[in-house]
Amino acid sequence: MxxxxxxxxxxxxxxxxxxxxxxxxxxxxxxxxxxxxxxxxxxxxxxxxxxxxxxxxxxxxxxxxxxxxxxxxxxxxxxxxxxxxxxxxxxxxxxxxxxxxxRRCARGRYEPGPLPPVSLEPGVVRVNAGAVAPLLRPADRWMFGSAPVTAELREWLRLTPRHPRYDKDGLTDRALALSTVEAIGLRVAVSRPVHAVGRRLGLPALLAAASTLDGTVFVLTGDDPVDAGRRLMRTWLTLGRAGIAVHPLSQLLDCPHTARAVAAMVDGTPLAVFRAGRPVTPPPRSARLSAPRSGASPSWTSIDG
Ligand SMILES: Cc1cc2nc3c(=O)[nH]c(=O)nc-3n(C[C@H](O)[C@H](O)[C@H](O)COP(=O)(O)O)c2cc1C
CATH class of the missing domain: 3.30.70 (Alpha-Beta Plaits)
Incomplete structure (x- = not known):
C-alpha cells in the first residue's frame, strides 16, 4: 500500500x-x-x-x-x-x-523577563520591542478603521460558544483571551451598524487601546513565503518546546505606515511579526475542522498573483 x-x-x-x-x-x-x-x-x-x-x-x-x-x-x-x-x-x-x-498561540499577558536562549531559524530577527510598541496602536486603528477589513474579520470571529462554528474554525473569545464582557463588547463593536457609527466616534482607537505589547518581538524575513512559513512553524515549535508561546501581529505589516517602519528595522523583506513570551495563564487549544476543507486547488501563483 x-x-x-x-x-x-x-x-x-x-x-x-x-x-x-x-x-x-x-x-x-x-x-x-x-x-x-x-x-x-x-x-x-x-x-x-x-x-x-x-x-x-x-x-x-x-x-x-x-x-x-x-x-x-x-x-x-x-x-x-x-x-x-x-x-x-x-x-x-x-x-x-x-x-x-x-503548540498554540497566546494573546494574553506574558511573564516579565528575558527568554531562555533558543537557536532561531535563519531570517528570524529579534527587534527592539520598545521601538515596535508605539506602532501597534496605529496599526490596530488602521485595521479596525477599515470597514471591509472589519467585515472580513467579523466572518471569522466566534465570540460566543453558541456560534455554530465555535469548535470548528475562526477566532473564539477564549483564543483571543477576552473576558465575557470584552467578548460582548467586541461583538457589538464590530457589528455592522455600530461599526459604521463607531468609526466616526473613535471606535478604532478604543479597540486598539485593548492591544498590549509585552514579551520579545521577532520579525521573520524572506522572499519565498512557503519556505518562510516552514521556518515560521519550526521557530514556533522551538519556542514552544521551551515553554514560550507566540502572538503574531500581522496588522503591523498590513498597515502601510507601520509596515515601512518594521521594514526599516531589518535586512530583507519582513513577512511576519510576532511577540513571544511565557504566558501568565495557559493559552486555550484553538478550534479545528476534523478534516481539511475540500475545494478547488488553484495551482501555485506568486505572492502577488
Ligand atoms: C501567517 C499567520 C498570520 C497570523 N496573524 C495573526 C495576527 O495578526 N494576530 C493574531 O492574533 N493571530 C495571528 N495568527 C495566529 C492564528 O490566528 C492562529 O494560528 C490560529 O487562530 C490557530 O490558533 P493556534 O495557533 O493557537 O492553534 C496568525 C497565524 C499565521 C499562520
Missing amino acids: SWVADFRELEPVVQRAPSAHNTQPWTLTYGADHVDIGWDPAAALPVADPTRRDLFLGLGAFVETCLIAAADTGLTVAAEGLRLVAAPARYDTPFTVTDIEE
Missing part, C-alpha cells in the same frame, strides 16, 4: 497547523504517490491579506506540519513546494506529533 493512505490517517494531526484567522485554508488532493496541497479560496482573506502573504505563510506552516507528522510516524516523505512526495529517508526534524499538538 502506498504511503499516501497512511498519510491520510494523519489528517487530524496536520489540521493543528496555524493559519491567519484560523481559517485552515489548505486542501489536500491525494494522488497515487504524491499529495498536493492547495487552498480553498473561501478560506483566503482577500481583504486583509490581498497579497496572500499570510495565506502562503500558513500553507508553508502546513507543509512543515505534514513533514513532521509523517516523519514521526515513520513515513519517508519530502516536500517539493506544495507537493508531498515519497523520499528515500525520513524528514530530518527534531519535532514530533506531540510538539504539533501542544
Whole structure:
C-alpha cells in the first residue's frame, strides 16, 4: 500500500497547523504517490491579506506540519513546494506529533523577563520591542478603521460558544483571551451598524487601546513565503518546546505606515511579526475542522498573483 493512505490517517494531526484567522485554508488532493496541497479560496482573506502573504505563510506552516507528522510516524516523505512526495529517508526534524499538538498561540499577558536562549531559524530577527510598541496602536486603528477589513474579520470571529462554528474554525473569545464582557463588547463593536457609527466616534482607537505589547518581538524575513512559513512553524515549535508561546501581529505589516517602519528595522523583506513570551495563564487549544476543507486547488501563483 502506498504511503499516501497512511498519510491520510494523519489528517487530524496536520489540521493543528496555524493559519491567519484560523481559517485552515489548505486542501489536500491525494494522488497515487504524491499529495498536493492547495487552498480553498473561501478560506483566503482577500481583504486583509490581498497579497496572500499570510495565506502562503500558513500553507508553508502546513507543509512543515505534514513533514513532521509523517516523519514521526515513520513515513519517508519530502516536500517539493506544495507537493508531498515519497523520499528515500525520513524528514530530518527534531519535532514530533506531540510538539504539533501542544503548540498554540497566546494573546494574553506574558511573564516579565528575558527568554531562555533558543537557536532561531535563519531570517528570524529579534527587534527592539520598545521601538515596535508605539506602532501597534496605529496599526490596530488602521485595521479596525477599515470597514471591509472589519467585515472580513467579523466572518471569522466566534465570540460566543453558541456560534455554530465555535469548535470548528475562526477566532473564539477564549483564543483571543477576552473576558465575557470584552467578548460582548467586541461583538457589538464590530457589528455592522455600530461599526459604521463607531468609526466616526473613535471606535478604532478604543479597540486598539485593548492591544498590549509585552514579551520579545521577532520579525521573520524572506522572499519565498512557503519556505518562510516552514521556518515560521519550526521557530514556533522551538519556542514552544521551551515553554514560550507566540502572538503574531500581522496588522503591523498590513498597515502601510507601520509596515515601512518594521521594514526599516531589518535586512530583507519582513513577512511576519510576532511577540513571544511565557504566558501568565495557559493559552486555550484553538478550534479545528476534523478534516481539511475540500475545494478547488488553484495551482501555485506568486505572492502577488
Ligand atoms: C501567517 C499567520 C498570520 C497570523 N496573524 C495573526 C495576527 O495578526 N494576530 C493574531 O492574533 N493571530 C495571528 N495568527 C495566529 C492564528 O490566528 C492562529 O494560528 C490560529 O487562530 C490557530 O490558533 P493556534 O495557533 O493557537 O492553534 C496568525 C497565524 C499565521 C499562520
